[in-house]
Amino acid sequence: MARLLSLWLPTLPTDRLRRHGAPEGPLATIEPLKGAQRIAAVDTAAAAAAIRPGMTLADARAICPALATVTADPDQEAKALRAIGDWGLRFTPITALDPPDGVLLDITGVTHLFGGEAALLDTLTADLAARGFAGRAAIGDTIEAAWALARFGTIRIAPPGRAAITALSRSLPLAALRLPSPVLQALAQAGLREIGDLLTRPRAPLAARFGATLLERLDGLIGLHKSPLTPSTPVPLFLAERRFAHPIATVEAIEASLLSLARHLAAQLERQAQGARRVEAVFFRVDGVVKRLALGTSRPLRDPVALVRLFHEKLESLGEEGLDTGYGFDVIRLGASVAEPLTSAQAELAAAAEQAAEADLALLIDRLGARLGATRVVRLRNADHHRPEEAAIAWPAHRLSTGPSMPDEPGRLRPLKMFDRPEPIDATAGVPDGPPLYFRWRRTLHLIAAVEGPERIAAPWWTTAAPTRDYFQAEDVAGHRFWLFREGLYGIEAARPRWFLHGLFG
Secondary structure (H helix, E strand, O other): OOOOOEOOOOOHHHHHHHHHHOOOOOOEEEEOOEEEEEEEEOOOOHHOOOOOOOEEHHHHHOOOOOOEEEOHHHHHHHHHHHHHHHHHHHHOOEEEEEEEEEEEOOOOOOOOHHHHHEEEHHHHHOOOHHHHHHEEEEEOOOOOHHHHHHHHOOOOEEEOOHHHOOOOOOOOOOHOOOOHHHHHHHHHOOOOOOOHHHHHHOHHHHHHHHOHHHHHHHHHHHHOOOOOOOOOOOOEEEEEEEEEEEEEOHHHHHHHHHHHHHHHHHHHHHOOOEEEEEEEEEEEOOOOOOEEEEEEEEEEEEEEEHHHHHHHHHHHHHHHHHHOOOOOOOEEEEEEEEEEEEOOOOOOOOOOOHHHHHHHHHHHHHHHOOOOOHHEEEEEEEEEOOOOHHHEEEHHHHHHOOOOOOOOOOOOOOOOOOEEEEEEEEEEEOOOOOOEEEEOOOOOEEEEEEEEEEEEEEEOOOOOOOOOOEEEEEOOOOEEEEEEEOOEEEEEEEEEEEEEEEEEEE
């Protein structure tokens, strides 16, 4: 049975300001609304002084002259919430943000790592308080149940089963259903105040009068309907994790831990005959900051030593300052988010030397990608275009198997060296539309001994018209081979076509 944890941060905006040196005493954030400065959020001291969100600043000052105010910053508040969501990953790999002041955690199957659900709640709230954030958390079978108990319940943990949460929810206010304000007002006018008032009434009249959303939220609360949890970050397909009693901060200790985790990850991959294509290491710092290192591979990989070698390249390029170990990491998690089938190499399927060469090339691509960035390591491949200068495309080398391609056409020979831009030459032909007899390039005269062509290449019909090219493979008396073309059809596109040298054969 699924178990969900809802974490509520009632004073997130002001707690964030306290961490950045806000003054002591009652504190609130303000924002312009309806032509006046109004209270957006308050801390515990301001709430105790009867300051409420939505109140005008003038009224708040009249009630509490000592109130300190700071302009609300929704972007920074959202950033702080995302950071807390990342911090929540130390308890479970499945977390989701619940804006503007909550985080959801799927704790199914992980509570035994912390000594049970109650111990997990204690650890989570204590760690959060140590980082300067006040929070309330509750656990239930559904998102709606956990959300309601965290904000309105007196019990933190709802026992599993529909009967238990139904009994607990009877005394909760209707605000626990997270309904829009107009619906809550309409329910209050009808004399309905608590969840129990809805449970004893026929469903059809309630839906007809207050909308289907009311019953959906009610069913979610009591477990008749379970809303899905959409993780903020992709959940790894394969995962290995290690926790440390004493935080580690040196690159050597980090790499040793990664090697141990890579071996566990490789065992999981081998059992499923899979190889990793994208691997991410997540480092949880003792002060709550989360660091990530991700790398992609050009082929399915599950060799622990090879994986750690790639992370070594990444760590070496960053250094300890770049990784920013701070006071050290107390949790490291290694996960494979993308994997592909990988069977054991078999000699009868491919030559051993060829397999080794392919593996060495893939390792080189991966190491360069880890150090320089995967998108900066490219390989040229055929593109779906017949003009020579556009017939190749630079594609990330680690994604070579998934990029666009066009098979080579039989008999279409191209030079080993192709100029980025064709170079103009002075050429003389026996007839205006015939092959050249000789040409001058870079002040050197070349007499043609043999020539083959033409190969006619025209601009695509859907683009702006460009002159037609007639390409020739020419060999001079010294044995040098050239790729030449005449630009423009004689008497149709040009009165005097121009000649260019586009490439050199070996």
